[in-house]
Each structure stands twice: as structure tokens, then as C-alpha cells.
Amino acid sequence: MERDELECFLLLAEELHFGRTADRMRLSRARVSQLVQRLERRVGAPLFARTSRRVALTALGRQLRDDLEPHHRAIGAAVARATATARGIDGVLHVGFSTPPAGEIVLKAAEALHTSHPGLAVEICEVPLSDPYGQLRKGEFDVQLTEFPVREHDLGEGPALLTEERVLAIAAGHPLSARAAVSLEDLSAVPLLTVDGEVPDYWLEQHAPTHTPGGRPIARGPAVTNMQEALTLVAGGKGALLSAAHTATYHARPGVAYVPFADAEPIGYGLVWRAADNTSAVRAFARAALKAATGA
Incomplete structure (x- = not known):
């Protein structure tokens, strides 16, 4: 059944008058009659x-009529909801952040949106280390500011909003802790803590590589699920943690030294969202986050 046939049938079934139906559809009476006849031929009997x-x-x-009307109303309501979601930026936007610096950008963007879009409430929450994309996929987050790279076919991503150098968190008594800087080749001298959870292989290799760039194997240390657990093990000499520079500021603690890398690529952070749900609210937040990150 064509849409014009459906609309014509339901309107004529309501009006029971060809003239009024034609007026409501902004068609001629002859066109209304043609549509009805075409549908009757399709059905095989007079309606x-x-x-x-x-x-x-x-x-x-x-x-x-009785069979079609509920479905027609449901389709109209679904289209109306989708249109409102796409156009509107009212409601609640759930935003995740993976690190404290990312959280600061998220907070600044949320404050800016409170002024520019007062009908949009922004709720923020930390992204679990052990499940970097799970809450986003479940719809518990609408968008999140997290580490790159992201190589997920169902997730979209924006440009990098923040970069920072990498450091090695290591027990204060370990020989590497006295260095002014370490290299990626030095990782072969200490076990690296790994992450236990729903983490992609490429993500895990970024945070806990198995080999140095020169091909030397890197021993695996215990698996952790959060930063506090990781740093407790580091302080106890159970392994080292490959981390970002902010960790030395936000997670300073006795027994842990933070040594910068001389040759590691910086970590980039950007916004990630479900590719199928790039709504107006998400786009508004992305614009606000870009301004917050660049100071524009």
C-alpha cells in the first residue's frame, strides 16, 4: 500500500465525503477517487x-480501517518523537569522562550549555577503566570524552580535544624511579599492570603493550579494574603502570614515582558517541566541549 493511498483511505473513512477529503489532502476530487479505486483494486473488493x-x-x-488506524497513529507518533529528538535539545544528556582532565572539560561544556540551552540538563559520570565503551553502547551515556584511538564500527568520534604526555608509574624504590626519563624499551625491565574487563585488544595494547618497539617482550603484571587498585599494586612493587601525565597530579601518593617518557607518543582524548544517535544535543555538547578545550 502506498502512503497516499493509506492517507486517503483513512481520511475518507473519517469524513465519508469526497469533497472534504480532497480539501484536507489538498487534492482534486478526481484524484481522491483515483486513489480509492487503486486501493480497492489492490485489495480486490470495494471498501x-x-x-x-x-x-x-x-x-x-x-x-x-480498524486494522490500519492504530498502526498509522503509532507511525505518526514515532516520526514525531524522532523529529523532536533530532531537532530539540531539551531533556537530559548523560556524559561520561575517562580522566580528571577530561572531566574538567566536560564540566566547562556543561556550564556553557546551561546558559545557551537552559532546557538541556547535563549529568556526568566517570567511564569505568574496565569497560571503556559498555555504558555508551547501553545508552547509559549519550557521549563521552575518552582516550584515543577508538576503532569501533558502531561508534562515531570527533577531533582530539586534549593531548598529554605519558608517564610510567612505578614503585619509588625501583631503579627506574630514579631516572629523569625512561624510554619505551625500558618497559622490558618491569612487569606492566594490565586491565581486566571488556576492553578491545587494540585498547589494551595502548595501555599495556606486550612488546617494546624493538621487539623485546614486556612481562604481564596483575590485572586491575580501577586506578586506585592499580596504584596500590604499583606502590607494593607488583608492577608498573603506563599512564598519562595527569596521574602524577591527581593521584600523587607515597610509594609511587611518576617518570616521564622520552619517546612515547602523547595520549589524545576526544568525544565518542553512538554513530546512530548523533542528536542535536550531542552536537551542541560537542561544540561546547571544543570551545571549553580550546578556550575559544
């Missing part, structure tokens, strides 16, 4: 009883 004085539904017409 309306027509005389020179009145129009009435046949029994088959009443059956078709």
Missing part, C-alpha cells in the same frame, strides 16, 4: 459503498 447522496464503508472497509 466504500457510494451513491449520489452518501458514502459509507463496506464491512471490509471497516475491517481495514
Whole structure:
């Protein structure tokens, strides 16, 4: 059934008058008659009883009307909801952040949106280390500011908003802790803590590589699920942690030294969202986050 046939049938079933139906559809009476006849040919029987004085539904017409009306209303409501979601930026936007510097950008963006879009409330929450994309996929987050790279076919991403150098968190008594800087080749001299959870292989290799750039194997240390657990093990000499420079500021603690790398690529952070749900609210937040990150 074509959409124009459906609309025409339901309107005529309501009005029971070709003239009023034509007016509501902004068509000629002849066109309305053609649409009805085309649908009746498709069905294989008359849907309306027509005389020179009145129009009435046949029994088959009443059956078709009763079957179609609920679905037609549901389709209209679904389209209306989708349109409102796409155009509107009211409601609640759930935003995740993976590190304290990312959280600061998220907070600044949320404050800016409170002024520019007062109908949009922003709720923020930390992204679990052990499940970097799970809450986003479940719809618990609408967008999140997190480490790159992200190589997930169902997730979209924006440009890098923040970069920072990498450091090695290591027990204060370890020989590497006295260095002014370490190299990636030095990782072969200490076990690296790994992450236990729903983490992609490429993500894990970024945070806990198995070999140095020169091909030397890197021993695996215990698996952790959060930063506090990781630093407790580091302080206890159970392994080292490959981390970002902010960790020395936000997670300073006795027994842990933070040594910068001389040759590691910086870590980039950017916004990630479900590719199928790039809504107006998400786009508004992305613009606010870019301004917050660049100071523009």
C-alpha cells in the first residue's frame, strides 16, 4: 500500500465525503477517487459503498480501517518523537569522562550549555577503566570524552580535544624511579599492570603493550579494574603502570614515582558517541566541549 493511498483511505473513512477529503489532502476530487479505486483494486473488493447522496464503508472497509488506524497513529507518533529528538535539545544528556582532565572539560561544556540551552540538563559520570565503551553502547551515556584511538564500527568520534604526555608509574624504590626519563624499551625491565574487563585488544595494547618497539617482550603484571587498585599494586612493587601525565597530579601518593617518557607518543582524548544517535544535543555538547578545550 502506498502512503497516499493509506492517507486517503483513512481520511475518507473519517469524513465519508469526497469533497472534504480532497480539501484536507489538498487534492482534486478526481484524484481522491483515483486513489480509492487503486486501493480497492489492490485489495480486490470495494471498501466504500457510494451513491449520489452518501458514502459509507463496506464491512471490509471497516475491517481495514480498524486494522490500519492504530498502526498509522503509532507511525505518526514515532516520526514525531524522532523529529523532536533530532531537532530539540531539551531533556537530559548523560556524559561520561575517562580522566580528571577530561572531566574538567566536560564540566566547562556543561556550564556553557546551561546558559545557551537552559532546557538541556547535563549529568556526568566517570567511564569505568574496565569497560571503556559498555555504558555508551547501553545508552547509559549519550557521549563521552575518552582516550584515543577508538576503532569501533558502531561508534562515531570527533577531533582530539586534549593531548598529554605519558608517564610510567612505578614503585619509588625501583631503579627506574630514579631516572629523569625512561624510554619505551625500558618497559622490558618491569612487569606492566594490565586491565581486566571488556576492553578491545587494540585498547589494551595502548595501555599495556606486550612488546617494546624493538621487539623485546614486556612481562604481564596483575590485572586491575580501577586506578586506585592499580596504584596500590604499583606502590607494593607488583608492577608498573603506563599512564598519562595527569596521574602524577591527581593521584600523587607515597610509594609511587611518576617518570616521564622520552619517546612515547602523547595520549589524545576526544568525544565518542553512538554513530546512530548523533542528536542535536550531542552536537551542541560537542561544540561546547571544543570551545571549553580550546578556550575559544
